[in-house]
Amino acid sequence: MIELQDVCIRASDVSKRVLLDQVNMTLQPGEITLLLGCTGSGKTTLLQSIAGLKPPDSGDVKLAGESMWVQGKVPGSMLLQTGLVFQFPEQQLFARNIKREFLYSLRPYHLNKAEQELQVEETLAHWDPPQGDNSERRFQLHKSPFALSGGEKRRLGLALGQVTKPDWLLLDEPSAGLEKQSVALLLKSLHGHRVAGGGAVIATHDLDTFLPHADRVLLLKQGRLVADMTPLELHNEPERLVQAGIGLPPSMRLAEQLRAAGVQINSPTITPEEMAESIMRAAKERTSTSSNGECDKGTVALAKGTSSGLSTAVNSKADAHVSLEPAPAFNDVDITSPTLSSPSDLKSMMDPRLKWTLYVLLVTAAMLQHQWGGLTLTLMPVVGALALLPRQMLMGCIKLMKPLLIFFLLSTALSGSTLTTGEGGFQWGFSLTQAEGTLLNLYRLFIVTLASLWFSLTTPYGRMVEGLNWVLAYGRKIRLPVASFALAVSLIFRFIPLLWGEWQRFSLIVRARGKVALKPNSVRIRDLGPMVIPLLMALFQRAEDMTIAMEMRKVRENNAFGARSSLLSWSRRDTRIGILGLLVFAVLVSLRHL
Structure with a gap:
């Protein structure tokens, strides 16, 4: 039970x-x-x-x-x-x-x-x-x-x-x-x-x-x-x-249509056979009580025709199960795509143009930093933005960052390692200067990755594309290939939540088959094969579907590019946040040698 x-x-x-x-x-x-x-x-x-x-x-x-x-x-x-x-x-x-x-x-x-x-x-x-x-x-x-x-x-x-x-x-x-x-x-x-x-x-x-x-x-x-x-x-x-x-399913619709046509089905009918018997029984009752012979024949003919048609419909129904395989989707929004859908939420109400502006300012500030202190200050607003995410999504981000951090540490260790040959044979050493330089660059990349993750998780794909199109529309006047650039950038950002959503979905499948006591979104190392192979195949299928869709739509620049969209709505709050972002950017640039 x-x-x-x-x-x-x-x-x-x-x-x-x-x-x-x-x-x-x-x-x-x-x-x-x-x-x-x-x-x-x-x-x-x-x-x-x-x-x-x-x-x-x-x-x-x-x-x-x-x-x-x-x-x-x-x-x-x-x-x-x-x-x-x-x-x-x-x-x-x-x-x-x-x-x-x-x-x-x-x-x-x-x-x-x-x-x-x-x-x-x-x-x-x-x-x-x-x-x-x-x-x-x-x-x-x-x-x-x-x-x-x-x-x-x-x-x-x-x-x-x-x-x-x-x-x-x-x-x-x-x-x-x-x-x-x-x-x-x-x-x-x-x-x-x-x-x-x-x-x-x-x-x-x-x-x-x-x-x-x-x-x-x-x-x-x-x-x-x-x-x-x-x-x-x-x-x-x-x-x-x-x-x-x-x-109503077809069987119930047919029953309602029969009742509307005057064929009374008194007993509940579940299977097609029961419905056919009920139709024939109703027809016989009308035949025995009616004094109009033509009506009797019409009723019996209706019953026979309906019974025959019902049998055909049942066979067609069974055959109709052979259908084109639909693209993978998250039914019932149970395995949810990590994007916003609530217009009342603070982050979803931010205009996508403002988000693009803040993102570019933060990436620029991170690239200008030369010291650990400046990079750490640049990390602070990103951490603050991530802290506003729901706990479950935040924990998912942390799990996603763990492999990246391990990769950074291994890269730093390898970059600092030295191997020389001398009279005594091979000599292994470690250069702190080389390792620190690599780690500093990876730290900068880590900040940019976190900012990109927050942007993609909190911005629906359509709003992201519309905001980028509006920003880049001015480049069209000087005949820059801004449409292709906008498409490439938006697809890159789209890949982050897509990958996370697919990871969640396939981790559920592996946990359902593996029958192991784990916390949600966790996977054993031994189950990486059963998970990664279907995951990659699904991503390849998504990429193929997207390629076909782009080919069918013949993606290109058009006169509507950069037009005003209902997805773009700048508010006074956006103005205040934008001014605050510029001030933070100015402070970070001034402290780039800190």
Whole structure:
């Protein structure tokens, strides 16, 4: 049993938007529970909190009566009881062959070799039944998972999530991108899991596929739990879906259209077969009570045609699961992009032109410094700006800076090392002067990097580009390639929050598969391979998508460049901050030899 008691979770960005708001629920084993809600309602966040990946800001999550979070971590014994499959399961693949993928998922369970092979074979027997006369399988253990098609990768991702046989299956949009056969295997797997006494929680928009097989429906709206009902109750109150902004699925829309056409469907219908029987029953009732023969024939014809059309629609619905693979996205804004979205926030209200000006002034002041004291004074305003960030984002910045600091120290040690040859052979030495010079330059680079990080984290991409375009628009008059320069600079700044957001996302995936008790956003060294390989592939895919988009839009300078934008709004406060920035810049320049 899983219990959520007054669980509240806020976004990790500066907006601190509420993702889950005072959620109370109890999930029972042996049930299939659907999480319904429009994009941004908190479905993915709820799944991740149940899986022990997102700690609640307030409230408590309990598994079998015990709190999951103890001193900022979830015990490994609890993590082993849940299996979370993300919306794009194919993005978790990293190993050189399929067998290694299965073994990585099974490693936390400390099974012997025979037990591992048995569970892998059982999983393959279900998710990869032999095809054709030669009984050849798609998932051959010695082959690379990257040689599979998109749909096959997703099926393999689902298999990896269930090979561990968790007590609780947590699935995020599992039917997306699956063909008819894979959806049938998924439903069969869920049924077997329920019969075995396991629980399943499914976040989905695909009601026609999962609603007939569900025991319970939870409806989320803006982070709040607004309904807890059975599928039959939801069919009797379809307006609940409309009120939540979801809209009716095709089956419910058809039922409403039939009622509007005069075909009364008295009993609740869940499956297409039940709806067809209800339609035929309504038609027979009208036939037996009506005295108009033509009307009777018309009703029966309508019923037969609707029944036939419903059967066709069901088959089309299953076939429609084969779709183009969408670009990676952060559904429900659960793994949030570290940019601002709250217009009332102080930093988000600063005009992007002012931010660019302050950034250029600070970088210039840092470059002019020649002594440790001046650089340290230049660092102070950057530290002050970072201190205004939310604690979770600030901790993320610190974690991001740790590898950079280690790199700086190693670079300094290497630059100061000397190796000479003499009569006595090789002699190693260390030059403090060389090391200090290198460290001073790296210190300057560190300050600029921190300023760039703050700028990118607190400025939405669109506002950043608009501000830079406005500043550089004056260079267009003398025919400088300012558009290309603006694009290059903005893409560089865009890469920083993009990298951090992707790092967070893939660290969640690795933690979900690795089942190790770690604090959020932490990854073991042994898991860097399973994380870095998918991360790089995702970044390459983003770069390719961006290249194609730029090619399609034919990025070039145009007459609208530098035009006034609704994203640019200079205020009196911006003027005061700008004047203060100029004064600080003047002080730093005057102290450059300090």
